[in-house]
Amino acid sequence: MKTRIQKYFALTDQGISNTLKASIFTFLKYFSFTFPPVLVFMFLQDYLRGELKNLTVYMAILTIIVIVMYLILRKEYILTFDTTYAESVALRENIANQFKKLPLSYFSKHNLSDLSQTIMMDVNNIEIVISHALSQGIGFLYFFIFISILLILNAPLMGLAVVLPIWTAVCIMFFTGRAQTRGVRKYYRTLLENAASFQEAFEMQQEIKSYSMQNQVEGDVGKKLEDSERIHIKAEFKMAFMSFLVGLLPYLAPVFTAVVGVILFTKGEITVLYYVGYLMAATTISSQYSAINEYILMALFFEDSFKRIRDLKAEKIQDGDDKKLKSFEVELKDVSFSYGNNKVINNVSFVAKQGEVTALVGPSGCGKTTILRLISRLYDYDSGMICIGGENIKCISTESMFENISIVFQKVELFNNSILENIRIGRKDATDEEVILAAKLANVDKIVEKLPKGYHTVIGENGSKLSGGERQRISIARAFLKDSPIILLDEISASLDVENEMEIQNSINKLIKDKTVIIISHRLKSVENADQIIVMNDGAVDSKGVHKEILKTSEIYSKMIEKSELTDSYVY
Structure with a gap:
């Protein structure tokens, strides 16, 4: 059972251990709640028999009960709530570490809004379930089984009158749980789709305004909101009926107990003490169940959250050993790779020697950038082999890989931070002087001269305050700062003007x-x-070969050279 609960709720080892400990103390808590009614029952029994003890005896027993209940409740609180927050921190750290080990292909196949949802909302849902539902539900279930057996063995008909309505509510809740939550899951999926639409609308403002699409986008977003509200209302009505039924049944336990008790009492089959005792038990147990019923339903509603985190943990990660590479020659041997069913790299073989520059050229979409991604292990190839210094890169950890590789891709990603800190990403322990030296090599100093706070200027989300060429220069400065033995450059001059390109080329x-x-x-x-x-x-x-050789042997290359010369000579 432990393993099933841990897997279903996506708990860490420490999390499931603390949850089961909390469940034990929850069981003891509910059991201790029976002590005061039992003491009252004892008092009444002694009174009716004329065997009343000294008042101090009852007060002493009551004091012991209060102390025991306090100790149990305190321990349960610590195990339930304090460890819950520790578990949510551990869970978020585990998810972050999992993200670090996943290949880039995972992020290209999943919506970023969904991933944000997993880190924030899904973990928060698990936190709520652990703190309010899981240990409480497990503890109450075992307590209720235990007390049901005792009540039925002692007085079968009265016991059934107490427990049958509550067991019926439990069965209805679990057997109809999926039907109740189906509409909720649909609603939450719609919310995720809406979040993605909102994000797209925010990010595409330039295009939306440029092509006068404001009314169309506003109408689409408005329709999605209306559709989601309709789904929400429908789901709420369906849930409300079942919740009402499940919530009502436990309160029938005292009614059934009262009716059955009167019948049995008039027949002389039970005493008035038994009648009062079972009536107190029905009232107490039904109240206890009703108090946790809402949270147990919540655990059913959050099923999608548990599933998303389970699926994330089940994703295949990029493993490998930490290795110190002695040489940095890159060799591809019959490498193939597909994006889904689309094969983009087919049996590619070549060697990029250390101390040399290897250029990849070809028509757009021929797989050049994909090869760089495979070499840097942002993606894992499907077949063949890529070696660095004679080592298969699939046997090298991504941490060891990225220590030795500097990458400048055509699409630059920057953080909403200062220019200085954006460049320092290349090497976190670099001094300000080293960062500025790298910046000068990439001509970033010319950008800084125009800014009021210089290198400490915050450049906006993804460098929104900078031009494409300025953003590219910061990316190049990162590579200069990192100074790795393997350098991968993807169209680094695409956003640069001629003057900057020449100066940066000299630095490169x-x-x-x-x-x-x-x-x-x-x-x-x-x-x-x-x-x-x-x-x-x-x-x-x-x-493959040098320029003069392949100009003669490759028809594709010669045509590309011809078109390149025509482009250079073209005048608008």
């Missing part, structure tokens, strides 16, 4: 000495002097 020429450099560029003039040029076409290697 100094950076790449004794390093393995793989570069992608559509400006073929900039890669003519590369030590090796790999011509790609439809995910496969068309030809």
Whole structure:
């Protein structure tokens, strides 16, 4: 049972251990709640028999009961609430560590709104269930089984009158739980879709306004909100009826007990003490169940939250050992890779030697950027092998990989922080002087001169306050600062003007000495002097060699050179 509960609710080892301990003390708590009624029963029994003890005896027993109940409640509170928050922290840390180990392909297949939902709302839901429903539900279930057996063995008909309505409510709740929550799950899925639509509307404001789409987008968003409200209302009505039924049944226990008790008492089958005792038991147990009923229903409603976290934990991670690489030659051997069913890399083989520049060229969509992603292990290839320094990269941990690789992709991602801190991401322990030196190599100092706070200027979400070329220069500065033995450059000049491109190219020429450099560029003039040029076409290697060789042997390359020259000479 322990393993099933842990897996279903996506708990850590410590979390399930504390939950089961809390359940034991919850059981003891409910059991201790029977002590005061038992003491009253004893007092009445002694009174009716004329065997009343000294008042101090009853007060002493009551004092002991209060102390025992206090100790049990205090321990249960610590195990339930204090450890719950520790569990939610551990769970969020585990999710963050899981995200770090997942391949980039996972994030391309999942909506970012869903991932944010998992980190924030789903963990919060689990926190609520652990603190209010799980240990309480388990503890009450065992207590109720125990007390049901005692009550029925002692007086079968009276016992059934007490427990039957509550057991009926429990059965209805669990057997109809999925039907009750189906509408809720649909509603929450709609909310996620709405969140994605809102995010898209915010991010696409420039395009929306440029093409006068405000009314259309507003109408689409409004319709989605109305649809979600209709789903919500329908789900609430369905849940309200079942919740009413499940909530009403336990309160019938005292009524049934009173009726059955009167019948049995008039027949002389029970005493007035038994009648009062069972009536007190029915009132107490029904109240206890009603108090936790809402939270148990909540556990059923949050089923999707548990499932999302279970699915995340079940995702295949990128494993490997931490290794110190001695050389940094990159070799691809018959490498193939697919995005889903779309095969984009097909049996690619080449060697990028250390101390040399290898250029990847070819038509758009031929797989150049994908190869860089495979080499850096942002994606894992399907078949073949990629080796760095003779080591299969699938056997190397991603931490060890990224220690030795600097990447500048065409799409630059920046944080809503200062220019200084955005560059420092390249090497966290770098001093301000080292960061500024890297910035100057990438011509970032020319950007800084225009800004009021210089390097400490906050650049907005994803560098929204900067131009595309300025953002690219910050990304290049990161690579300069990291100074890794393997450098992957993807269209780094795409957003640069000619002047900046020439100056940064000179800096790169100094950076790449004794390093393995793989570069992608559509400006073929900039890669003519590369030590090796790999011509790609439809995910496969068309030809490879130096510029003069493949200009003669590769029809694709010669046509690309021809088109490049025509483009350079074109006048608008």
